[in-house]
Amino acid sequence: MSLPTLINMMGQLITAPSISSSQSQWDMSNKAVIELLEDWLSHLGFKCEVIKLAGPLEKYNLVATLGEGDGGLVLSGHTDTVPFDEGRWQSDPFTLTERDQKLFGLGTCDMKGFFAIVLDAIKDMCQSPIKQPLIVLATADEESSMNGARALVESGKLKARYALIGEPTSLTPIYAHKGIMMERIRVTGKSGHSSNPNLGNNAMDAMHAVMSELMTFRQELKAQYQNADFAIDYPTLNLGCIHGGDSPNRICAGCDIDFDIRALPGMSNQALIAEIEQRLPVIAERTGTKIQLEHLFPDVPSFATSLESDIVKACEALTKKKADTVAFATEGPFLNQMGMETLVLGPGSIDQAHQPNEFLALDQINPMQDLIRSLVRRYCLEA
Numbered sequence: 001m002s003l004p005t006l007i008n009m010m011g012q013l014i015t016a017p018s019i020s021s022s023q024s025q026w027d028m029s030n031k032a033v034i035e036l037l038e039d040w041l042s043h044l045g046f047k048c049e050v051i052k053l054a055g056p057l058e059k060y061n062l063v064a065t066l067g068e069g070d071g072g073l074v075l076s077g078h079t080d081t082v083p084f085d086e087g088r089w090q091s092d093p094f095t096l097t098e099r100d101q102k103l104f105g106l107g108t109c110d111m112k113g114f115f116a117i118v119l120d121a122i123k124d125m126c127q128s129p130i131k132q133p134l135i136v137l138a139t140a141d142e143e144s145s146m147n148g149a150r151a152l153v154e155s156g157k158l159k160a161r162y163a164l165i166g167e168p169t170s171l172t173p174i175y176a177h178k179g180i181m182m183e184r185i186r187v188t189g190k191s192g193h194s195s196n197p198n199l200g201n202n203a204m205d206a207m208h209a210v211m212s213e214l215m216t217f218r219q220e221l222k223a224q225y226q227n228a229d230f231a232i233d234y235p236t237l238n239l240g241c242i243h244g245g246d247s248p249n250r251i252c253a254g255c256d257i258d259f260d261i262r263a264l265p266g267m268s269n270q271a272l273i274a275e276i277e278q279r280l281p282v283i284a285e286r287t288g289t290k291i292q293l294e295h296l297f298p299d300v301p302s303f304a305t306s307l308e309s310d311i312v313k314a315c316e317a318l319t320k321k322k323a324d325t326v327a328f329a330t331e332g333p334f335l336n337q338m339g340m341e342t343l344v345l346g347p348g349s350i351d352q353a354h355q356p357n358e359f360l361a362l363d364q365i366n367p368m369q370d371l372i373r374s375l376v377r378r379y380c381l382e383a
């Protein structure tokens, strides 16, 4: 058997649904995508390791390795997609459809299409003598929990010198992004008849103080940290939703506020949380309420690879574009934690990701394949 054509492989990957979501009615296994990749990569001579994640659904990472050594290159992507808007697509999201020099389908640019592009690019290189390993990494649940990447960090198994994540960046090298934390602060007071404030303890009144403190903290962060490489060049803290009370004539017994913090590279999510936790007891004491902080989602650390790293310099030269930053999060910080110098660079635009009629423009494919082959030569064949 020879490998199917690029379009055929992309079509098969798009046809295999692999939605991941924190909402259970959408969440599904990525097994079919992993099996396709395993089949094709084995055919090219890769040693394939399929690793099941903990949890009720069948979710897998695939680590496919060609060659041996401490160096080498990881070509990394996620196998899952986001859910889709029923009825807002012009064609079936699970059928690869070509029109106007574009390939439409759920996951074409974000990012199952990347695997087809990689496999087709390297298929004729796999027979060459290889000095350092070439690894194709396919992860689960990037769009929901990043549990695939987190499990890899815990296993400590994956080793290489460099990594490229093929997220849609319109072929621009991306060396950094902010982190994301989503948190909730819950204030608990005591209900009572509104005619007499002494009958209860108003959680909303205490929440006012909490919000003021968060806004003060936000100003402090903005004054303390800047990074001119980001469009929004300071860390942000957004008060996103608030729930509390039930009736104008009752003293509010409970109030929750949900917020996110997007930290710049160099800032620690844990330190930010510790700082907020340290400020809450003062308000609790002053107001006589109970104030708790909880994490809504596991945090994603900020990501930054040195601009001096060889993979950054090499990709800047190959694309003739200066390395930049993006406003979305990737698995980059987890690959960096595993000791790889990681760059995010891929075909297609983030503007089309997570949208109805997601597409990959055909003119992105050849330049991406040239770049992949250059990196494989540099880090695996000639290293």
Ligand SMILES: [Zn+2]
Binding pocket: 078, 110, 111, 142, 167, 168
């Ligand atoms: Zn993605």
